[in-house]
Amino acid sequence: MKITPLLLCGGSGTRLWPLSRKSYPKQFVPLVGETTLFQATAQRLSGKSFNRPLVVTNTAFRFIVVEQLATSGIDPNAIMIEPEGRNTAPAILAAALSLSRNDPETLMLVAPSDHVVPDTHAFQEAVKAGIPAAQDGQLVTFGIKPDRAETGYGYLELATRPDGDTPRAIGLKRFVEKPDKASAEKMVASGEYLWNAGIFLFSVKAILEAFETHLPEMIGPVTEALDQGECDLGFLRLAPGPWAGAADESIDYAVMEKASNLAVVPYAGGWSDLGGWDSVWRDGELDENGVGTSGHATAIDCENTLLRSEDDTLEVVGIGLKNIITVAMPDAVLVADASCAQDVKKAVNALKKKGAKQATEFRKDHRPWGWFETLVHGERFQVKRIHVHPGASLSLQSHHHRSEHWVVVQGTAKVTVGEDVMLLTENQSVYIPLGTVHRLENPGKVPIVLIEVQTGIYLGEDDIIRYEDIYARN
Structure with missing residues (x-):
């Protein structure tokens, strides 16, 4: 049975400002290599095991999605346009309802479009390992084996410890919200927790039954938004009136944290959600001093530092820096201590308050x-x-x-x-x-x-x- 990928790409990625902004967020930017994160996700979820992808995005990004898929040689199944962002639960429900009209038994793989997964083969093997559980009616998630006590991720508490390196679905006890540092250290040391990657595999039938059980009030407005949707140049525009009546909920909170038919496939391959410049630094190519630079940046006597210039006419030079992140754009420059990488969104909010267009728009x-x-x-x-x-x-x-x-x-x-x-x-x-x-x-x-x-x-x-x-x- 082939799997239908659902690519979610409506986020704004403010923690990677100034490179990622509301008008052109991180999933459409070549942050790692020459391929954008969205293109890499679509390519990773293509091949003989997958149907053509279904994409959910917003009206501002619809032509960017088409262009980047075409450049990658991928023809989408459908592109749904959300009238407004309502988090992941309504988007996943709309896709499931659409797919159910042709085959309610089909499997769908829900994936954010802004993650980095370098080993495509290993990830596809993990997906295959989750198929039997998904066909059996379980809601399968994918957990990343942690290599540090990360406080920026949610965690998954396992019902049983992973056995060996061969990927397989095992029991999942519960979802854990982003912890503090001490709690994260305890969870990682126990070996009984994985990072929540936000990637899910289930049958259309199983996820619709889960919504009926745990959030039935969302089904009506999303069904109406789908039924009243309009085709526009190959896009399906969901109807804004009913869509506004759907709760703004994540799939984790709406369904997964309440469900009992859960399973998880542990994944030990490389993965990052690039949730901040510290992640970009950590997952990039570093020299012996822990320094990462772009082609137009030069580091002299620096340690554990990221220097990036995103303009080929702008040279960035750092001297004697330690634990510093610097990202230069033609119209804005970020300089931050690496420990404050998760606070970049505060800078975006401050710029919005002063009316600076650099907060959301590019030149x-x-x-x-x-x-x-x-x-x-x-x-x-x-x-x-x-x-x-x-x-x-x-x-x-x-x-x-x-x-x-x-x-x-x-x-x-x-x-x-x-x-x-x-x-x-x-x-x-x-x-x-x-x-x-x-x-x-x-x-x-x-x-x-x-x-x-x-x-x-x-x-x-x-x-x-x-x-x-x-x-x-x-």
């Missing part, structure tokens, strides 16, 4: 057709670099308050300005007067890169009237 803004970044922003003018994917098209649009000048620096652009349609190649330009209807398209097989100079009294992204849009954006 580079992703769109379904590509991306743009602001190079210079001044009073009444702005300069952007715009990247348009092959075959992609911006909407047919106009602006109330600004005019634009486009200079093509790479590729060939099909440009509509009023009634005129023209092809522009490298080093050619066009002027778009204020209020003129216009569009940019990429008819070629290589990306278009152009420089846009905007001038006007208001340069906000909301100054746009769309007349036609292949991505059906309002």
